[in-house]
Amino acid sequence: MQIQAEERGWLRLRNAFSTLMENRNFLGFLLVIPAEAILFIFLAYPFILGLWLGFTDTVIGRKGDFIGVGNYVSLLKDSTFWLVTYNTFLYTIVAVLFKAILGFVLAIILNRDFKAKGLVRAIILLPWIIPTALSAIVFWWLYDSTFSAISWSLIKMGLINHKIDFLGDPTNARISLIVANVWRGIPFFTIGLLAGLQTIDPTLYEAAAIDGAGSWKRFRRITLPLILPLLAVITTFSTIWTFGDFQLVWVITKGGPANATHLFGTLSFQRAIPGGHFGEGAAISNFILPILVLCVLISFKYLKRED
Amino acid sequence: MARVILENVSKYFNEVIAVKDFSLEIEDKEFVVFVGPSGCGKTTTLRMIAGLEEITKGNIYIGDRLINRIPAKDRDIAMVFQNYALYPHMTVYQNLAFSLEMRKLSKKEIDERVKEAADLLEISELLHRKPKQLSGGQRQRVAVGRTIVRKPQVFLFDEPLSNLDAKLRVQMRGELKKLHERLSSTIIYVTHDQVEAMTMGDRIVVMKDGLIQQVGKPLDLYFHPINKFVAGFIGSPTMNFIETELIGSENRLFVQADGFRLRIPEERSRNLQNHVGKKITLGIRPQDLSKASAPVEGETIEALVEIIEPIGNEIYLDVKAGRDSLIASVDPKTRVIPHQKILLQANLENIHLFDPDDEKALL
Numbered sequence: 001m002q003i004q005a006e007e008r009g010w011l012r013l014r015n016a017f018s019t020l021m022e023n024r025n026f027l028g029f030l031l032v033i034p035a036e037a038i039l040f041i042f043l044a045y046p047f048i049l050g051l052w053l054g055f056t057d058t059v060i061g062r063k064g065d066f067i068g069v070g071n072y073v074s075l076l077k078d079s080t081f082w083l084v085t086y087n088t089f090l091y092t093i094v095a096v097l098f099k100a101i102l103g104f105v106l107a108i109i110l111n112r113d114f115k116a117k118g119l120v121r122a123i124i125l126l127p128w129i130i131p132t133a134l135s136a137i138v139f140w141w142l143y144d145s146t147f148s149a150i151s152w153s154l155i156k157m158g159l160i161n162h163k164i165d166f167l168g169d170p171t172n173a174r175i176s177l178i179v180a181n182v183w184r185g186i187p188f189f190t191i192g193l194l195a196g197l198q199t200i201d202p203t204l205y206e207a208a209a210i211d212g213a214g215s216w217k218r219f220r221r222i223t224l225p226l227i228l229p230l231l232a233v234i235t236t237f238s239t240i241w242t243f244g245d246f247q248l249v250w251v252i253t254k255g256g257p258a259n260a261t262h263l264f265g266t267l268s269f270q271r272a273i274p275g276g277h278f279g280e281g282a283a284i285s286n287f288i289l290p291i292l293v294l295c296v297l298i299s300f301k302y303l304k305r306e307d
Numbered sequence: 308m309a310r311v312i313l314e315n316v317s318k319y320f321n322e323v324i325a326v327k328d329f330s331l332e333i334e335d336k337e338f339v340v341f342v343g344p345s346g347c348g349k350t351t352t353l354r355m356i357a358g359l360e361e362i363t364k365g366n367i368y369i370g371d372r373l374i375n376r377i378p379a380k381d382r383d384i385a386m387v388f389q390n391y392a393l394y395p396h397m398t399v400y401q402n403l404a405f406s407l408e409m410r411k412l413s414k415k416e417i418d419e420r421v422k423e424a425a426d427l428l429e430i431s432e433l434l435h436r437k438p439k440q441l442s443g444g445q446r447q448r449v450a451v452g453r454t455i456v457r458k459p460q461v462f463l464f465d466e467p468l469s470n471l472d473a474k475l476r477v478q479m480r481g482e483l484k485k486l487h488e489r490l491s492s493t494i495i496y497v498t499h500d501q502v503e504a505m506t507m508g509d510r511i512v513v514m515k516d517g518l519i520q521q522v523g524k525p526l527d528l529y530f531h532p533i534n535k536f537v538a539g540f541i542g543s544p545t546m547n548f549i550e551t552e553l554i555g556s557e558n559r560l561f562v563q564a565d566g567f568r569l570r571i572p573e574e575r576s577r578n579l580q581n582h583v584g585k586k587i588t589l590g591i592r593p594q595d596l597s598k599a600s601a602p603v604e605g606e607t608i609e610a611l612v613e614i615i616e617p618i619g620n621e622i623y624l625d626v627k628a629g630r631d632s633l634i635a636s637v638d639p640k641t642r643v644i645p646h647q648k649i650l651l652q653a654n655l656e657n658i659h660l661f662d663p664d665d666e667k668a669l670l
Contacts, residue, residue, distance in 0.1 A: 206359050207392040211453075212380040212409035221405070225396045 053282035060276035071283035080259055081267070081284070088263045090174065092242045095181045099242075100235055102182065103189020108223075110190065111197045121194070128187035136251035139180040143167050143252065170260030173253055177261050180248050185241075189234055196230040197223070229303055236299035240292050264288050309370035309460040309493060310335050311356065316365035318351050318517075325351045327517045329365070333495065338487050340496045340508035343540070348517040349497045350465055356495065357386050357463050369461060380409075385454035386463040390470065391446045393438040399425075399449050400434040406457050424452045427489075444475045451483070455490065464496040468503065480506055501541050505529070513537050530657075535666040538590050538659055544623060547596075547633045549589045550663065553582045561605060562589045562660070566629020570605030572655050579660070579669060587669070590659035593623065596635035599652035608633070608651045612643050624649070 020026055054071060058064025075081045110121055127135065142150055143166035151163040166176045200223065208218045246265035249255065255262035255270065262270075264284055272281020311333040318326040326348040333339050341349035354360035356367055358379030367374050374382050385406075393402050400421060407417040425431040428448045438446055447467065454462055464483075468476045484507055487494055498504055504511045505525040513520040513528065513536075521528060521537045532538035538546050551562040553571075560571040560579055569589070571579065599607045610626035610633065617623075617639065624635045626649060635651050643649060660669040 201390070201392065203388050203390060203392040204394060206357075206379075207386070207388060207394075207453075208405070209359070209379045210357060210384065210386050211406035211457075213405075214380075217409065222394065 050282050050285055053278050054286040055283075056279045058278040058282075060278065064279050067279070071280050072287075075280070075283060075287075080262075083259055084262045084264060084267045084284075085287075087174070087259075087261060088243060091178060091181070091245070091261075091263060092239060095178045095185065095242050096235060096239050098178070098182045099185040099189050099238055100231070103186045104193055104231070106186065106190040107193035107197055108219075110194055121191075124190055125187050127184050128191075132184065132247040133251060135184060136180065136248045139176075139183075139248070140252045143176050167253055168257055170257055173257060173261050177249060177252060180252065181242060181245065184248065185238055188238060192234045193227060193230065196227050200226050232299050232302045236295055239295050243292060243295075244288055310368075311461055311493060311495065312366075312368040313352070313356075314366040314368075316352065316355060316367060317363050318348070318355060318360065319363045324517050326355070329519060331512060331519070331522065333493060336491050336493055338484075338494045338496065338507060338509045339512060340498060340504040340510070341512045341514060342498055342501055342504035343514035343520075345499055346516075347514040349499075349512075349514050351517075352514075353386075353463050353465055353495060353497045356461070357384055358382050383460045384463055385457045385459040385461075386465065387450045387454055387467045389466040391438075391450040391467075393446060393449055393453075395438050398435050398437055399430065399441070399452075402438070402449055403434075403452050403456050406453065420456045420458075424456045427455070427486075428452045443471050444479065447471060447475075447479060451486070455486075460493065462490075462492055462494045464494065466498055467496075468498070469500070476503075483507065502543065505541065511541075513540060515540075531668075532659065533668050535588060535590065535661045535668075538661070538668070542592055542594075544593050544634050544636065546590045546592050546659070548661075549591075549631045549633070551587055551589045553579060553585060553587045556583065562587060562658075564589065564629060564631055566610070566627075566631060567608040568605060569608075569653055569658065570655060571658075571660075582662075582669065586663045588661040588663045588666070590661060591633075591653060592657065593634040593636035595654035595657045596633065596637070596651045597654070598637050598641050599650040602650055603652075606653060606655060608653060610635075610649055610651055612645055612647045612649050615643060615645060626651070 053064070055066055055068060056064035057067045057070065106124065110117070110124065114120075142148055145163060145165055145168060148163060148166060150166075151160070154160045155163070165172060167173045204222055204226075205218055208222050213221060244265050245263055246269065249261055249263055249266050250269070253261045255266045259267075264287060268281045268284035270281075271277050271284065275281070313329050313331045313333075316326060316329040317324070329348075329352055331339075341352060343349050351360060355362050356369075358374070358377065362375050369382060369384065394405065397405065403421045403424060404417050407420060412420075421434070422431070425434055428451060430445065430448050430452060433441060433445055433449070438449070441449065447470075450467065467483075468479050471479060480503060496503075496507060505528075508525060510522060511525055511528055512522050515536050521533045523531075528537060528541045532541060535548065539548065549564050551564045553560060554563050554568075555561045558573050558576055560576040560583065561568045562571065596608070601607075602609070608628050610628040612624055612626050613632075614625035615622060616625070620639060621636045622639055622641055622643075624637055624643065626633050626635060628651075633651075637643075661667065662669055
C-alpha cells in the first residue's frame with residue numbers, strides 16, 4: 001500500500017513537471033537563464049561596478065566613499081584630461097575616416113572577378129586575425145627610433161638622410177598610431193562592405209548600364225545608396241572600438257610623448273591601475289559612455305529612416 | 308523604330324557553345340519571340356543584342372548600325388528583366404526618370420514623359436511608392452514603364468511574365484500585345500512558355516541547344532513543324548510520338564504501331580516510298596484524336612483508358628494502345644471511366660511523320 005502511494009506521488013510530481021516544461025513562458029525563461037547569467041557576470045556587473053566607482057574616491061587598498069560628481073568636476077579642471085579628449089576625438093575621426101574610405105575601395109576591388117580571389121580575400125583578413133598586441137609590437141619595432149625598418153629602407157633608397165623620429169615627436173607619434181590603427185581596422189570595413197556589395201542584385205547594374213549610366217554614375221546612384229545603411233552600422237561599430245582603443249596605444253607609446261597620444265582608455269588605465277586611483281580612472285571611462293550612446297543613436301536613427 | 312539583323316551570331320563561354328550561327332532578320336515593328344527550353348541560348352542571344360554579353364562571332368545590326376562594339380547605353384534599346392531589376396532605393400517616379408536623367412533631359416521633359424508612361428500603364432497613383440511596396444503585377448508595369456519613357460528603337464523582354472501568377476500572366480500578355488500595337492515598335496521577347504510565344508509573337512524563333520530550330524508564324528509552327536523537337540515543343544498537351552513501321556505499297560501506306568495501324572492519306576504517300584519497310588516516328592496531337600462510334604480499318608485506335616483529366620472545355624485521356632501510351636483530348640461530354648475500352652478516331656489529315664534518325668519531318 002505504502003509503495004503504491006509513494007509511486008502515485010512520484011507520478012503526480014512527474015506530471016506536474018512535464019506540464020511545466022510544456023509551458024512556453026516557463027521553458028523560455030529556463031532556457032535563457034544560462035546566457036543571462038553569463039551576460040550578467042561578465043558584462044552587466046563590471047559595467048555597473050565601473051559606473052559606481054566613477055562616483056567614489058576609491059583608491060587601491062581602501063574602500064571608497066560616494067563623492068557625487070567630485071571626480072568629474074576635478075577632471076574638467078584637469079588640462080591633461082582636455083588634451084586626452086582632443087587626442088581621442090582626433091584619433092577616432094581621422095582613423096575611422098581613413099578606414100572607411102580605404103576599406104570601401106578595397107571592398108569594391110575585391111568584389112570584381114579575378115584570379116585567386118579567395119586567396120586575396122583571405123590575406124586581406126590577416127590584420128584583423130593577428131592578435132592586436134602582436135601587431136602592435138611589430139609596429140613598435142617599425143617605429144623604433146634606432147632600428148626602424150621604414151627609416152632604414154627610405155635611407156637606402158636615398159629618399160631621406162636621417163632616421164625618422166616616429167614616436168618622439170607628438171605629431172609623428174599621433175600619425176604613426178593612426179596608421180597602425182587604420183591598418184588593423186581596414187579588414188573589418190572591407191569584409192563587411194564586401195558582403196554588402198555581394199547582396200546587390202547584379203541585374204541592377206545591367207539595367208543601369210542600359211539606362212545610360214557610366215561606371216561612376218552606377219557607383220554614385222546604385223552602389224552607394226544601397227550600401228549606405230550597412231556603411232553606417234559598420235562605421236558605428238568601428239567608431240566605438242576606435243574611441244575606446246587601448247592595446248595599440250599602450251604597447252606602442254604608452255600615451256607619450258608628453259601625453260600626445262593618450263586616449264580615454266589609456267589615461268583611465270594609467271590613473272586607475274598603476275596610479276591606484278580607481279575612482280578617477282572609472283570616471284574617465286564613464287566620459288566615453290554618453291559619446292558612444294550618441295553614436296549609436298545617430299546610427300539607429302539613420303537606419304530607421306532608410307527602412 | 309528599326310530593323311534588327313543578326314548575322315551568324317555565336318557565343319562561346321570558354322569551350323561551351325551557348326549560341327551557334329544565329330541568323331535572323333527582324334522587321335521594323337515586328338514582335339518576335341525567342342522560345343525554347345532553359346539553356347537553349349535564347350536569353351544569351353537577347354543579352355548580346357542588349358550589349359550585356361560580348362558577341363564571340365558574327366554581326367548584329369540595329370537599324371543600319373553595326374552595334375557589335377557599341378556599349379549598351381548607346382544602342383538605343385531598352386530591356387525588361389525577368390526579376391524587373393527595379394532600383395529598390397528609388398521611388399517609382401525616380402525609377403522611370405533615371406534613364407532620362409542619365410540622358411540629361413530637362414526636368415520638365417522628364418516629368419512629362421514619366422507622367423505619360425504612368426498614364427499609359429495606369430500606375431500614376433504609385434509614382435511615390437518604393438518597389439517593395441508594390442505587388443508583382445505593379446512592379447511588372449513599372450519595369451515596362453521604365454523602358455517606354457525612353458522611346459527606344461527596340462524593346463527587349465527577358466521572360467518578363469515568369470514571376471507572375473497564372474491569372475495575371477494572361478492579363479499582362481494581352482496588355483503587352485496592346486502596348487505593342489500602340490507603340491508600334493520592334494519587340495524581341497524571350498520566354499520558355501510556348502503559350503506565351505504562340506499568343507504574342509508575330510513570328511516565333513524556336514531554339515534548342517544554341518541552334519535555331521525553326522522560324523515562323525505561330526500557326527505555321529503548329530501545323531508544319533520541321534522536326535520532332537518543334538512538334539513536341541509547340542502545342543499543349545504535347546504531341547504524341549509513337550515508334551512505328553511504314554508498311555504497304557504504292558498508294559496504300561500504313562504506319563503500323565504495336566496496337567493499331569493508321570492509313571496515310573493518298574496525296575501524302577508519294578514522297579514516302581523509300582521509307583517503306585523502315586522505322587518511322589508517328590506524331591499525332593491529342594486534339595486530333597476524338598471518340599469514335601464504330602471501328603474503321605486504318606482510322607481508329609482501340610485503347611484502354613488509364614487516367615482521366617477533365618479540364619473543362621476538354622478532357623485529357625491518358626490511354627494505352629498496345630505498348631504505346633497516348634494522350635487524347637476529347638469532348639467534355641464524353642462519359643468514360645478508368646480501365647474502360649475506348650475507340651479513338653484519328654484525324655489523318657493532321658498526322659506528322661518523322662525520320663527516327665535525324666528527327667526531321669517527312670511529307
